[in-house]
Amino acid sequence: MYRFIFILFMVIAGCTNQAQERSTEILLGAYQLEEYLPLLTGKQVGLSVNHSSLIGQTHLTDSLISLGISVKKVFTPEHGFTGTVSDGVNIEYDSSLSSYELVSLYGKNKKPTPEQLSGIEIMVFDIQDVGARFYTYASTMQFVMEACAESGIPIIILDRPNPNGSYVDGPVLDTALRSFVGLNPIPIVHGMTIGELAQMINGEGWLANGIQTELQVIKMKNWDHGMTYSLPVKPSPNLPDDLSISLYPSLCLFEGTIMSVGRGTDYAFQQIGHPEYPDTTYSFTPISKEGAKWPPYEDVVCYGLSWTGSQPQYRLTLQPLIQAYKEMNRDDFFNNYFKRLAGTNSLQKQIEEGLSEDEIRSSWEPALSNFKMKREQYLLYQ
Known part of the structure; x- marks a missing residue:
């Protein structure tokens, strides 16, 4: 004993x-x-x-x-x-x-x-x-x-x-x-x-x-919701660092589109691309690797946008999604998975109709505010 x-x-x-x-x-x-x-x-x-x-x-x-x-x-x-x-x-x-x-x-x-x-x-x-x-x-x-x-x-x-x-x-x-x-x-x-x-x-x-x-x-000790936290290990194969983790809530929506989110590269969820993206300034080529077997557009050059090298920004933004939809200008941009990721049938329609991010955000109320109020009673940290 x-x-x-x-x-x-x-x-x-x-x-x-x-x-x-x-x-x-x-x-x-x-x-x-x-x-x-x-x-x-x-x-x-x-x-x-x-x-x-x-x-x-x-x-x-x-x-x-x-x-x-x-x-x-x-x-x-x-x-x-x-x-x-x-x-x-x-x-x-x-x-x-x-x-x-x-x-x-x-x-x-x-x-x-x-x-x-x-x-x-x-x-x-x-x-x-x-x-x-x-x-x-x-x-x-x-x-x-x-x-x-x-x-x-x-x-x-x-x-x-x-x-x-x-x-x-x-x-x-x-x-x-x-x-x-x-x-x-x-x-x-x-x-x-x-x-x-x-x-x-x-x-x-x-x-x-x-x-x-x-x-x-x-409970944890000495942590609150206002603190940043750098994970000591990758939480999953395609979230390699703090930048990917911070961009994930915004860029994961692209998994419900024809765009690649960089799976099969060292910078997944820090870039988006497609072989036919009209702006060819930036490119990457997905390959099959551990944690990203058979990624979309394997061994094909993709063109698109990158946030690699920037500082983590802890916020949700729809601007990359709105921009990519306009640039691609294709009827098959969204797939059936998008609605599951978005959690609503409305977001795809709103983007297709050309609504601004502010207009789309207004449609999230009052449900978002009601959730925030409900959330308060379950918080363990301030």
């Missing part, structure tokens, strides 16, 4: 030192072992994690196992445990390579089944989100919450900063367009941490049949 307490003390001290090395102010949820380790001791534990689930340089899974916690299964989101698998690619694991079973929550199996949860007594979710409605890690969290609620399993969320958490913007999702890239009536940029969003999902009855899960959020 004394040896266990000593090891725990040393790990917590080490984690605190690592946190201070990376940030003199922010203490992430995962680092606060003293708050959640007692809840896991002596239980069969499930983890919903990926490569971002770190305590300093050590993965959460390894930290817990080293402390004698029984990790039974590990559930992973899109891009897999390593965070290197291309978008849209299903994952199969060889669980004989580890002491726990790995389960992919992507493709046809987005929600843990009762059989997959069998024997698990408590679930821990610790995945770095980027605060955009169509980023699928939050959808994975919701399905994990729902499955845990149905099986009577409590869930702990280890909170991490939202790098786009300083603002709220965009059209609120029409639930008729509900999909894996948008489950709830929230705007494109919701301005909430993964822990705050979990509380809203629970509190608003957005789980199936209005059920609620037994939820505990391990």
Whole structure:
């Protein structure tokens, strides 16, 4: 027993030192072992994690196992445990390579089944989100919450900063367009941490049949929504740095068009292009690579616009989309996926009709303001 307490003390001290090395102010949820380790001791534990689930340089899974916690299964989101698998690619694991079973929550199996949860007594979710409605890690969290609620399993969320958490913007999702890239009536940029969003999902009855899960959020210390935060690892293969993360809420809408967002290059979500874009001043050529297998326009020169080298700007803008639509002047500019990403049938029509960004923004009210008011009751940080 004394040896266990000593090891725990040393790990917590080490984690605190690592946190201070990376940030003199922010203490992430995962680092606060003293708050959640007692809840896991002596239980069969499930983890919903990926490569971002770190305590300093050590993965959460390894930290817990080293402390004698029984990790039974590990559930992973899109891009897999390593965070290197291309978008849209299903994952199969060889669980004989580890002491726990790995389960992919992507493709046809987005929600843990009762059989997959069998024997698990408590679930821990610790995945770095980027605060955009169509980023699928939050959808994975919701399905994990729902499955845990149905099986009577409590869930702990280890909170991490939202790098786009300083603002709220965009059209609120029409639930008729509900999909894996948008489950709830929230705007494109919701301005909430993964822990705050979990509380809203629970509190608003957005789980199936209005059920609620037994939820505990391990809050961060010394972080607020006005702070910038540079992620220590890429949250997914095609968000390489702070600039891509800040542009993602605006440029991801291009995934619902004929344009490339730079997948298959080193600057995904920092540039847009098409082989027939009329302005040929700037160009890039996508290639197949790890995390971007078979990208759109593979090995074909694309012309377009670039923000590479600029400073991150944490705001949502429609100007690139409006400009590209006008420049391309094609009836097939949008595809069927666009409405799912936008969360509304209106945005495509508004752009096609030539409305200005200000005119389009006015149509987001009063739903956007109503969301902001509702959001307030679930905030854990100011």
